[in-house]
Structure formats: structure tokens, C-alpha cells
Amino acid sequence: MTHIGIIGGSGLYEIEGLEGATWQEVETPWGAPSDAILTGTLEGVTLSFLPRHGRGHVHSPTDVPYRANIDALKRIGVTDVISVSACGSFREEMAPGHFVVVDQFIDRTVNREKSFFSAGCVAHVSMAHPTCPRLAEYCFEAAEAAGVTVHRGGTYLAMEGPQFSSLAESRMYRESWGADVIGMTNMPEAKLAREAELCYVTVAMVTDYDSWHPDHGAVDITQIVNILQGNAVKARDMLARLPALAGATRAPCPHGCDHALDFALLTAPDKRDPALVARLDAVAGRVLG
């Protein structure tokens, strides 16, 4: 059955309209998630919502407990994760207020735990196509139906933060690296979702032109917050339309997201660390047995 998990970024700390909604504390072997998780149903589809920075915006991009968040969503039965994230734009045509359904990432983060796997249970998953095209299509259609100007595809550069980029960095990411949008949180989140065999896609909501744009000057948090509020209203409308598009019955992912670990584990069964294997119960129980 479909169980949609929404990770709400800056400006999106709650969603309304879920039937039978309850906040649930979820414990994981990787520590506590960013906050409790709100679960309910919409049009017969189960939906769970986790505010990435916690209600009240407690966690900085570096401190977000990414592993606990992904484990917790997997543990409660989520099948498909939609990351709803604020971002800066490197493209004139991706203007503040627009949404971008991201399909590629450049990971420039340096200070985060990036894998569930390590010594005693080594695995290498593919990140060539880090987002799920099926889920991306649902998001694109839902955003269009909500009247949002939405772009299909784009490369998201994940920076460490919390400071914004210098002008030189902004120009390099845009001109030399070909990035389309920039944010601080979607890595290692996307990598961890892949390791956990979850379909994952990012809906990046543009708040600013970062610092490269000659007519817009340096990125400014006050302006970002103003745009964020309008984007959050549109995001709620988009999210409310997703269950009807996804449907309650779920066929296996045609792109193999839910089998990402089939050939990824390299550590021989007799060499595996039982303590680590135990921690991987939710994430990799399907292949670890």
C-alpha cells in the first residue's frame, strides 16, 4: 500500500487536513528524529509528515538527524518520500515562487553522517539517478494542478551552510558546475533514502536568486522568509493533490528504488558486525534477513 512521507523544510512545519491525524514519537537506533511524526489519511492514502528542522525550527542544516529521520519514516512503513525544500535559484527562469522537481544533486556537504553502512556491514548503492521518476511525475502533476509554475528536472547543489554562498561560489556553481538550485539539506537525505530503499524526490521551492543575479543583490534572509510563507501555502495545496495521483494501491517501483540493496552489500555474512546488522533492522532488514 502507498504510504507517502513528507519531509517539510523551512517554512513548512505542519500540514492540515489529514483524517485521524496523530503526532507519534518514533525511536530509532540512530537517535531521535527531528520531531514527532504526524500521520493520518487523505483520500484513503496514508500520509506522514516530519518537519525537517523540527517545529519551531530547532535544527540547523548540519544538525538535522538525517539518519534517524529516514530510519523513522521507513520504520513506520513509508514507501515514498517527498522532500519539500526551500532553495536559491541559479536560473533566471526559475524565479522566486516557482517550484523545481529536482532530478540530480551535487553534494558539497562535509560535516554529516552520510551512510547507514560502515565497517562490519559495507554497502554501495547507485546514486546515478538519485530521485524516483514515478514520484517526480506525481509531484509535477500535483504542483501544476495547484496552479504553481513548476519546472521538470533540475540539479540541486547541497552546501554545508549555515552561511549562504559567496559571490564567487555562487558564480562557480551556476556557470561552471551547471547547478540549477541550491539548498543545505537534501544531502545526505537523498543518499540515505536510497540506502533505505525508499522512493525519494525533492520539490524545491525557490525563495531567491542566491547572490549571482546582478539585479537582485545578495541573498537576504528577510526576503526569503517572506517568499517562504507564500511557497508554503502552495506546497500544502500541491501535497493535498498527491494521494489522488498516487493511489492507495502501490505497484513496486518501476525504477527499482525499493530494490536498491539487491546487489549492494559486500560484507560476507560471517564477517558482519551483529550490532550494526541489528541497527539496520528497518533500513536493510529486507536483505539482511
Ligand SMILES: CSC[C@H]1O[C@H](OP(=O)(O)O)[C@H](O)[C@@H]1O
Ligand atoms: C530559510 S533559508 C536556508 C534554509 O532553508 C532551506 O532549508 P530546507 O531545505 O529544510 O527547506 C535551506 O536548505 C537552508 O537550510
Ligand SMILES: Nc1ncnc2[nH]cnc12
Ligand atoms: N540561496 C540559498 N542558498 C542555500 N540555501 C537556501 N535556501 C533558500 N535559499 C538558499
